[in-house]
Amino acid sequence: MLSAFLTFTVLGLVTGAGYAVAASGLVLTYSTTRVFNVGHGAVAMLMAFLYWELSVHLELPVWLALLLTVGVAAPVLGWLAERVMMRHLSDAPVSTTLVVTVGLLVLLIGAAQAIWPPTARPVQPFFNGDGFPVGSAFVSYHDLMTVIAAVVVAAALYALLTFTRIGIAMRATVDNRGLLQLYGARPSLLSTLSWAIGSALAALAGILLTPVVQLSYFDLTLLVISSYAAAVFGRLKSLPWTFIGALLLGLCQSYAVGYLPPSELLSGVRAAIPALFLFAALLLAPQAQLRIGQIKGIAGVRVPSVRKALISGAGLIAGTAVLAFVMAPQHTDRMALGFILGIVMLSLVPLTGYGGYVSLTQFTFVGIGAIVVARLDSPSPLTLLAGAAAAAVVGVLVALPALRLQGLYLALSTLAFGLLMDKLVFQADFAFGFNGSLEVPRLALPGLTLDTPASYAILSVVVFTLVGFGVLALRRSRYGRILLAMRDSPAGCATLGLNLRWTRVRLFGLSAGIAGLAGGLLGGLNQSVSATEFQLFNSLPLLLLAVVAGVTSVSGAAIGGMTLMLLPVVAGEFEALGGLMFLLIGVAALGLGRDPNGVASRLFTLGRWRPSAKVTVPFRRPAPAYATGTAAVRDVPVSEAPVSSVPVSATPGSPAAEVRASREGKW
Amino acid sequence: MRNDPILELLDVHAAYGRIEVLHGVDLTVPRGSVMALLGPNGAGKSTLLKVVSGQLRATSGHVHLGGTHVNDASPDALARAGLCTIPxxxxxxxxxxxxxxxxxxxxxxxxxxxxxxxxxxxxxxxxxxxxxxxxxxxxxxxxxxxxxxxxxxxPALLLVDELSMGLAPLIVKELYEVVAALAEEGVSVLVVEQFADAALAVADRAAVLVHGKVVATGGPDEIAADLTHLYLGGAP
Known part of the structure; x- marks a missing residue:
């Protein structure tokens, strides 16, 4: 009994040490640059593959392979990531930094798949798994090395941050980056260094943790993502608490394996322990303060008039109908899929586009809608609504416990939720059944059959258009204005007496409901649904493409849906492009991550002569400060997106002169 | 000691987005002198300091530090080169x-x-x-x-912005004694202050900035006498 306990404790501590190495890198990067690197896990995965390449494939000595991976390749990767993507993100809104790092994650997974195509790559632990007994437990030298690595990392980081000037400067960055620059420190050097170290630690963790799950693109990435829970436990700033969190997490997992009685439900719980731990750490986190004194207005795209929207909608439906009867059936099905994915993207428009919240797990809600429709097993269109309602209820349930959370923590709680659903619900018998897939009947409307591809494509585009109208109506409504105001200044809204929590719960419910509706349609299209379609990792390209295509507009959702549908098609037609799909989305996300209006807004402005020249500041009469400010927020060109509070000089008469000067092209 | 000024601004314009704040500032701080930069709220004093310290790029005009054109220098490079900014x-x-x-x-x-x-x-x-x-x-x-x-x-040049903000008069006095001591050692100083008296006491030159333009320069006594007039308008 005692010996088993000892074994599980040793095992837990070793895994925990691996987590600690990974999490400390994450914390270091976040606390220096204010960018939470969702792609940290993918860095670890990619570097573990590289280590395999060097040590197994090229048969370099272990120490040299380790040195090249952890000491050279990983820091260079971190340096590149900082240099190319992150440098200007430290003041960006959380949603932007998250999307860009999700882009990094997808990009790196794509890179790994492209460079190392799937095949078996057995990895030996260090020292071939030799070890020594401790009491009745067996400790391999690999385990010992993991623990030693964690201790060394802890000590080195402590020394760096406490005793060296550059370490102190890294901590000072958090307080006041601008002031640090006035002191003479190079902030870019500091953030580069922290990314390089963070990336090296990710690499080390990846290599140490590889024997647990072997080399696999997703499992290894997910394993390192588990360590995010430990980082959250340390509030993303305290390294000692991060280490404690990592050890606790490792022990919890190990004891769960050892002592939870074997049953189907509990095996799900066992796999979901990191997610549960993350949830718990998030819920115990202290209430975030509302941001004050900081206005990050983002110029949205123009909301089309009702007439224009109706015309475009009718045109879209008519065009689709014509195409549906002309094209081959399998192309028509693809088009329908594009519109259904477009509806999923539409669910992100109010949530991310208007509200500024990031959901890392939108496909989970799609899955819930699909399960409900499949289980109801009836062709009545009411099942679609039931699926949407069920997803909405779950959406509300997600938002409820996370009520106190803001920005980054809220996004992480959706990540935890997605992992939980993956492990606990979608794998269980009551969801997708024994073999993980369900049959779904096609819908039938009274007097209409929808069993041809053409009719189903038309149904999809009609639903897409209706939901699009709904989203636009929402944008025009009072609730839509509240959402935008809440995104720009939560503190300002709170002082106006708006109930932020209730607004947010409704928003999550609404968004999940739309996704659930799409889930029902998706099931009907394929006439079967399976658990693998709705995994967490599928949600990430969805989010990225939504942002790349334009998450603030309905047209963006249409473009995004079509692109998401086309990518696997293209990859299928051209074998060589296999991992390129991920690569492509990743690169696009990096480029466009800074512009939340995406490709769609570029299209709007495409043939218009400098729409940016439309500045509607009152011309002759001196404008009060707030009038100028709001006009600027609404009408600046997209390229100048973040309009922070523009100081307006109180000089009587002078604003008009300044505007005139700006008209003359002075700035 | 060389005769060229430590800091020279020639027709400097600066703007936040589309709102111009400095409309052509000319200002010279001689080596080894203490210059007080005065002006009412919103005149552009702090903006001027941001331009000099490299935090805000001038939209046009020239900034010379110790005879070098520094319009495009980053704040950290300037700091390492001997500029000390206390925002x-x-x-x-x-x-x-x-x-x-x-x-x-x-x-x-x-x-x-x-x-x-x-x-x-x-x-x-x-x-x-x-x-x-x-x-x-x-x-x-x-x-x-x-x-x-x-x-x-x-430092070669010290820039101080609103040293007195929110502090008790006694402490302000003590801090300005430090500024005076630095000036004794030969450090050139540019002090920005909304409340003129403390700054004028240590300064040997003063300039008044109103609506983004320097409207007067001179010895501290002259400026002190004209200050009300300058703040409230009527100046050229």
């Missing part, structure tokens, strides 16, 4: 200890030991609180900590 408000890092704050001052190009030495001998109260977080110091002590950087790093 408005409490310019310390609240989550670092006093000692760690001083350690960072060593980026100015002097050994850390020297910084501790100067700071703790000039401001013994900082020595007593050396392991305290800077955020837990009183406002005056924080400003002392900020001034200690100027004292210890021996």
């Amino acid at each position: 408005e408000g409490r310019s310390v890092f609240p989550n670092l200890t006093v000692t760690e704050n001083l350690r960072l001052a060593a980026y100015g190009g002097v050994p850390a030991a020297h910084v501790y030495d100067v700071a703790f001998s000039r401001f013994p109260r900082l020595g007593e609180r050396s392991n305290q977080l800077a955020g837990s110091l009183s406002g005056g002590e924080q400003q002392m900590l900020a001034m200690a950087r100027a004292l210890a790093t021996n």
Whole structure:
């Protein structure tokens, strides 16, 4: 009994040490640059593959392979990531930094798949798994090395941050980056260094943790993502608490394996322990303060008039109908899929586009809608609504416990939720059944059959258009204005007496409901649904493409849906492009991550002569400060997106002169 | 001592987005002098300091520091080259200890030991609180900590913004004594101040900035006499 306990404790501590190495890198990067690197896990995965390449494939000595991976390749990767993507993100809104790092994650997974195509790559632990007994437990030298690595990392980081000037400067960055620059420190050097170290630690963790799950693109990435829970436990700033969190997490997992009685439900719980731990750490986190004194207005795209929207909608439906009867059936099905994915993207428009919240797990809600429709097993269109309602209820349930959370923590709680659903619900018998897939009947409307591809494509585009109208109506409504105001200044809204929590719960419910509706349609299209379609990792390209295509507009959702549908098609037609799909989305996300209006807004402005020249500041009469400010927020060109509070000089008469000067092209 | 000015601004314009704040500023700070830059709220004083220290790029015009054109220099490069800027408000890092704050001052190009030495001998109260977080110091002590950087790093030009903000008059007096002592050592100083008296007491030249333009320069006595007139308009 005692010996088993000892074994599980040793095992837990070793895994925990691996987590600690990974999490400390994450914390270091976040606390220096204010960018939470969702792609940290993918860095670890990619570097573990590289280590395999060097040590197994090229048969370099272990120490040299380790040195090249952890000491050279990983820091260079971190340096590149900082240099190319992150440098200007430290003041960006959380949603932007998250999307860009999700882009990094997808990009790196794509890179790994492209460079190392799937095949078996057995990895030996260090020292071939030799070890020594401790009491009745067996400790391999690999385990010992993991623990030693964690201790060394802890000590080195402590020394760096406490005793060296550059370490102190890294901590000072958090307080006041601008002031640090006035002191003479190079902030870019500091953030580069922290990314390089963070990336090296990710690499080390990846290599140490590889024997647990072997080399696999997703499992290894997910394993390192588990360590995010430990980082959250340390509030993303305290390294000692991060280490404690990592050890606790490792022990919890190990004891769960050892002592939870074997049953189907509990095996799900066992796999979901990191997610549960993350949830718990998030819920115990202290209430975030509302941001004050900081206005990050983002110029949205123009909301089309009702007439224009109706015309475009009718045109879209008519065009689709014509195409549906002309094209081959399998192309028509693809088009329908594009519109259904477009509806999923539409669910992100109010949530991310208007509200500024990031959901890392939108496909989970799609899955819930699909399960409900499949289980109801009836062709009545009411099942679609039931699926949407069920997803909405779950959406509300997600938002409820996370009520106190803001920005980054809220996004992480959706990540935890997605992992939980993956492990606990979608794998269980009551969801997708024994073999993980369900049959779904096609819908039938009274007097209409929808069993041809053409009719189903038309149904999809009609639903897409209706939901699009709904989203636009929402944008025009009072609730839509509240959402935008809440995104720009939560503190300002709170002082106006708006109930932020209730607004947010409704928003999550609404968004999940739309996704659930799409889930029902998706099931009907394929006439079967399976658990693998709705995994967490599928949600990430969805989010990225939504942002790349334009998450603030309905047209963006249409473009995004079509692109998401086309990518696997293209990859299928051209074998060589296999991992390129991920690569492509990743690169696009990096480029466009800074512009939340995406490709769609570029299209709007495409043939218009400098729409940016439309500045509607009152011309002759001196404008009060707030009038100028709001006009600027609404009408600046997209390229100048973040309009922070523009100081307006109180000089009587002078604003008009300044505007005139700006008209003359002075700035 | 060379005769060329330490700081020279020629027709400098600066803007936040589309709102222009400085409409062609000309200003010269001779080497070794203490220049007080005065002006009412919103005149562009702090903006001017941001332009000089490299935090805000001038949209047109020239900024010369020690005879070098520095329009495109980054703030950290200027700081390492001998410019010491103490911005408005409490310019310390609240989550670092006093000692760690001083350690960072060593980026100015002097050994850390020297910084501790100067700071703790000039401001013994900082020595007593050396392991305290800077955020837990009183406002005056924080400003002392900020001034200690100027004292210890021996800058070529010191820029100080609103030293008196929110502080008791006695402490303001003590801080301006430090400025005077620095001037004695030959450090050129540009002091921005909304409340003129304290700054004019240590300055040997003064300039008044109104609506983004320098409307008057001269000796402190002349400026002090004309100040009301200049602030309230009617100036050329």
